[in-house]
Amino acid sequence: MLVIRAIKMTDVDALIEMARQAGSGMTTLVPDSKMLGERVETAVASFAEAIAPEKRDFMFVLEHAGDGSIAGVCAIKGAVGLTEPFYNYRIGTLVHSSRELNVFTRMETLYLSNDLTGSTELCSLFLLPQYRAGFNGKWLSKSRFLFIAQFQHLFTERIIAEMRGFQAEDGTSPFYEGLGRHFFKMDFNDVDGLTGRGKKSFIAELMPRQPLYVDYLPEDAQAVIGQVHTSTLPARKLLEQEGMHFEGYIDIFDAGPVLQGRVSELRAVRESVLALAEEGVPEGETEHVLVSNTRLPDFRMILTRAVPGAARVALSAQELAQLHCQAGDDVRMLSLNVRKNVNG
Amino acid sequence: MYVVRPVALADIDALEAMAAVTIPGVHTLPRTRASIAASVERSIASFAAHVDIPSEESYQFVLEELATGSIAGTAAIHASAGSTGTYFAFRNDVVRQVSRDLKICHSVHALTLCSELTAYSQLSGFYLRNRETAGLEAALLSRARLLFAVLAPHRFGDRFFVPLAGVTDSGGQSPFWNALGRKFFKMDFLDAERVVGGARNRTLIVELMPHYPVYVPLLPGGAQAALGQIHPSGQLAFNLLTEEGFEADDYIDIFDGGPILQAHKNSLRSFCGSVLRRVETAEREAAPEALASYALAASNERSFRAITAACPPVETGQTVSLPKEAQEALGVEPGESVICVRI
Numbered sequence: 001m002l003v004i005r006a007i008k009m010t011d012v013d014a015l016i017e018m019a020r021q022a023g024s025g026m027t028t029l030v031p032d033s034k035m036l037g038e039r040v041e042t043a044v045a046s047f048a049e050a051i052a053p054e055k056r057d058f059m060f061v062l063e064h065a066g067d068g069s070i071a072g073v074c075a076i077k078g079a080v081g082l083t084e085p086f087y088n089y090r091i092g093t094l095v096h097s098s099r100e101l102n103v104f105t106r107m108e109t110l111y112l113s114n115d116l117t118g119s120t121e122l123c124s125l126f127l128l129p130q131y132r133a134g135f136n137g138k139w140l141s142k143s144r145f146l147f148i149a150q151f152q153h154l155f156t157e158r159i160i161a162e163m164r165g166f167q168a169e170d171g172t173s174p175f176y177e178g179l180g181r182h183f184f185k186m187d188f189n190d191v192d193g194l195t196g197r198g199k200k201s202f203i204a205e206l207m208p209r210q211p212l213y214v215d216y217l218p219e220d221a222q223a224v225i226g227q228v229h230t231s232t233l234p235a236r237k238l239l240e241q242e243g244m245h246f247e248g249y250i251d252i253f254d255a256g257p258v259l260q261g262r263v264s265e266l267r268a269v270r271e272s273v274l275a276l277a278e279e280g281v282p283e284g285e286t287e288h289v290l291v292s293n294t295r296l297p298d299f300r301m302i303l304t305r306a307v308p309g310a311a312r313v314a315l316s317a318q319e320l321a322q323l324h325c326q327a328g329d330d331v332r333m334l335s336l337n338v339r340k341n342v343n344g
Numbered sequence: 345m346y347v348v349r350p351v352a353l354a355d356i357d358a359l360e361a362m363a364a365v366t367i368p369g370v371h372t373l374p375r376t377r378a379s380i381a382a383s384v385e386r387s388i389a390s391f392a393a394h395v396d397i398p399s400e401e402s403y404q405f406v407l408e409e410l411a412t413g414s415i416a417g418t419a420a421i422h423a424s425a426g427s428t429g430t431y432f433a434f435r436n437d438v439v440r441q442v443s444r445d446l447k448i449c450h451s452v453h454a455l456t457l458c459s460e461l462t463a464y465s466q467l468s469g470f471y472l473r474n475r476e477t478a479g480l481e482a483a484l485l486s487r488a489r490l491l492f493a494v495l496a497p498h499r500f501g502d503r504f505f506v507p508l509a510g511v512t513d514s515g516g517q518s519p520f521w522n523a524l525g526r527k528f529f530k531m532d533f534l535d536a537e538r539v540v541g542g543a544r545n546r547t548l549i550v551e552l553m554p555h556y557p558v559y560v561p562l563l564p565g566g567a568q569a570a571l572g573q574i575h576p577s578g579q580l581a582f583n584l585l586t587e588e589g590f591e592a593d594d595y596i597d598i599f600d601g602g603p604i605l606q607a608h609k610n611s612l613r614s615f616c617g618s619v620l621r622r623v624e625t626a627e628r629e630a631a632p633e634a635l636a637s638y639a640l641a642a643s644n645e646r647s648f649r650a651i652t653a654a655c656p657p658v659e660t661g662q663t664v665s666l667p668k669e670a671q672e673a674l675g676v677e678p679g680e681s682v683i684c685v686r687i
Contacts, residue, residue, distance in 0.1 A: 094555070096528050098548040101539055105528050105552065182561035183441055183452060194446070206441045206448060208559055215527045216562040 002071065002136070003322045004143045004301040006047045007059040012040050014061075014070035018126055027195045028123040028162075029073070046078070047297050053154055054079040054118070058147065060299075062127070062140050065322060072127035072140045076147065079156060081117035087204040088113055088258055091225070091248040092211065108214035112207055116249060116258065120148075122161040125235070135288060135336060138238060139303045142336065145242050145268035146290050146301065150332045157263050160249075161239055164232045165256025166224035175255035178221025183207055191253055207252055226250055226257045241338045243267050272334035273309055279327045280314035282306050288336040291315070293323045300324055308335035346416065346481040347673045348488035348650040351387050351404040356380055358406075358415035362473060367577070368516065368534055371509070372468050372542050373418070383420075390423070391648075395499045398423035398465065403492065403499075405648075407472070407485045410673060416481065420469035421489040423499055426462040429545035433461050433507075433595045433604055436572070437557065453560035457553050461595060462545075464606065465493065467506040470581050478580070480652045483687050484639050486584040488650035490614035491641040491683055495648070503608050505595070506585055507544075509575040510602025520601030523567030528552045537599060544598065553598055572596050572603045589613050614639075618685035621664035623671060623678050630656055639687040640664070642674045649674045658684050 007015075012033070019031035030036075039057060046056035055078060062072035080086045089110040096105040122144055127137050148155055167173050176188045183206050184191060214222055226246060228236045236259065244261035251258070263269060274294070284307045291313060292301035300323050306313045313333055315323070325331060351359070356377070363375045374380045383404060390401035400423070407417035425431040434455040442449045467489055472478050493500045512518045512533065521533040529536050529552055540546050560568060572592065574582050582605075586592070589612040590605035597604060609615045635654040642649045651673045658664045664684055666674075676682055 096552045096554075098551040100546075100548050101529070101552070103528075103530055103548075103552060105530060107528070107554075109556070179562070182559070184448060185450060186448075206443050206446075208439070208452070208454070208557075210454075211556045212559065212562070213527070213554060213556070216523075216558065 001065040001318065001322065002062055002303070003065050004060050004062050004140065006297070006299045007040055007043045007061050007073075009040060009044055011061055011070060012037050015040065015073060018070065018073055018128065021128065022126045026124070026126060027192060028075070029126055043075070047299065049296065054082055056154065059124070060140075060143060060147070062131070062136065071131040072136065073124060074126075074140050074144055075122075075124040076144050076155075077121040077123055078154070079118050080121045080160070081114060081119075085114050085204065086117050087207070087252050088116055088249040089212075089252050089255075090115060091214075091250065094211075094213075110212040110214060110250075112204070112209060112211075112252065113249075116158070116160055116260075118156055119158040119160045119260075120155045120263075122159065122239070135303060137234075138336060139290065141235065141238050142242060142268070142290060142334070143292075143301050145266055146272055146292055146332060146334050147299065148263060148266065149268040149272045149334065150292060150294055151296060152263055152269065155263055159244065159261045159263060159266070161244060161259045162251060163236050163239075163256045163259060164229040165251055165254030166227040167229055167254070173254040174218070174220040174224050176253050178218040179212070180207070180253050188253070195253065204252060221255075225255045228256055232256075241267070243270075267338065268334050271309075272332050273311075274330050275311055275313040275333050277315055277320060277323070277325050277327055277329050277331045278312055279317055279320060281316075282314045284310075289313075290334045290336060291319075291323065292332050293325050294330050294332060295324075298324055303336065306333060308333065345410045345651065345669065345673055346484060347408050347410055348405050348419075348485055349408060350391050350648055351384050351406050351418065353381075353384060353388070355406050355415055356384055359384070359418060362415065362418065362471060366471060368537065371471055371577075372507075373471055387420070395423070398463075398498075398500055400424070400427045401499065403489070404469065405485070405488055405492075407481055416474065417472035417478075417485050418469060419467070419471070419485050419489055421493065421500070422466040422468065424463050424501060425466035425505065426459075426545040429462075429547070430459040430550070431462045431464070431466070432457060432459055432544050432549045432553065432598055434458070434558075434598050434601075435460065435595055436593060439557075454557035455560060455596065456557045457550075457555065457598065458595075461505050461604070461606070463501055464503045464505045465500040467504060467585075470506075472580070475577070475580055480637060480687060482580055483584050483587075484650060484652045486581065487588065487614055487639050487685070487687065488641065490588065490612060491618065491639060491650055491685070492648055493609070494614055494618055494683060495641060497609075500609075503606065504590075504612065505604050505606035506581075506590060507597050507604045508578040508582055508585075508602050510597055510600030511570040511573045511575055512600060518570070518600045519564075519566035520570040521599055523563050524558060524601075525553070525599055528554065533600065549598065567601065571601045574602055578602075587613075614685055618683050619658060620681050621658045621684050622662060623674075623676050623680050623682055624663045624665050625671070625678050626655065626665040626667045637687050638664075638684045640666070640670070640674060641683045642676050642680075647675050652687055 043059035244259040249258040387404035595604035
């Protein structure tokens, strides 16, 4: 049985191993023991509410309840861009028009911006390959929304997720080759590496400060603006189902989209319910649901079957134990899958 | 012997014949009889005008071969670029990209639409019929405009510039235009030049051209290669102007990417190297090695004339000794002053 729970200091070693397996491209999960150790410390302090909300960084692990091994990780950063600048390109429009010549030209532009500063960020999702089956990936990703739904007051109204941008088969980024390379004279992987080690703002400072006309970029660079890496497509779809969407912000290096959502509009916030836990066997039309306890310091979540939206949820003794709950406690519940025809 | 003089109505036929062989997009001469006539009339009115502040005046000169009376070339100077509007150009900026932390330091070129050349005086419309075989008269034609400015400084600004035609192919395609202007104008280079009438001061330029810098590394190779390069036909003018003291590299044309040469008048040889001398008649033939070539212009601005002549060095004396025919060509008598500069 698997359980998602708040990270602990004892998870650091497993986390480093996982970061090693994640490889390059995961800029928010880098196998650097000092960095990860500090990050877990921050996470533990976050769950304990020992640091200010904007400094919090909630990390969750997917634990195999049998042997206590760690199968996956994901995180929610309280606020981005408050200690070092958080850069994106905003896609804008400039119209160049002359009545005299009857010419009307609509130009897409890229504005270097810090607009997303202060947003809550979903990041660092990684699942070990041998666990990429069933609902694990989906559950791990969506677990964060249920957490946000339970503790809305801890987050800013805007949630973002940076998606990995398109890369060619040889691992190069057409967008980077068409733009960034002219300004850094570095390989994409080197830049990506620096980004992961928190040097992103240094690099961003080398970017052109003035808006760019998209039309000047090579066609293959233009074509991948806002496009995700092929392997990231399912993740993007998943987040979009939960109420996040692309609003024209992209990564300054690989042009991957930033998905944005408002907390109040997340499916988890609108559809999750508090229910009374009781010991028993579910009856009626059940489906897969995420069920969590309601305690921040000892947050735990399971995936089970239940009747979504009901006022009571029947759980087995083992499930109650995994949630560190007893019958009669409040739990929060959200169906795993989006209901297809809400309006009939 | 050649003389440069203000254009006259009688020159219209000759100018029309000359315009017929010019290349559109490369030469800035008016091409139709009506526009040539308008340009000549404007020039005549400009010479006659009483000027307090340089404005819409445009002075056109012709190079006349005295023996035949034929017109061998023409050149013009506008008192104030942009006239009553704004003269647009791209400033060639260098942006330093520095990160101490990453030990990165390099330069990126960016083109920024600017109007700094507005109210400079602008040299234009330089055309010589026999460019390949031309001798000193080419330099005379180019320089005469500046000598006129030396004689009548109140008619001009303190700074001068000259746009030179950029690279175009035989079909009139400009690689620079195709990479840049076309994206905004959505038309061919020659069509665009036609609709703006070769001007760089039209409102539609600011309406259509990019407001933000264009980063040069993002332009296609062909456009980058054409940046600041002159059309082959402009080589002579380029050489003459750089010798005069004009500098390239700071500004380029917004349409074809050709260089715009510019200078403060104090760094131009016509201004800083010219002297005013009293005319005296050359008594006898001096030995050729004792002579130097000068461009000479009569100091009476109402009857401006410029010639080249070989005469004994004038730098140390108070006079310049000229043969009779040179005095006649300049329209001066002994005792009158002329301006002299080595050529």
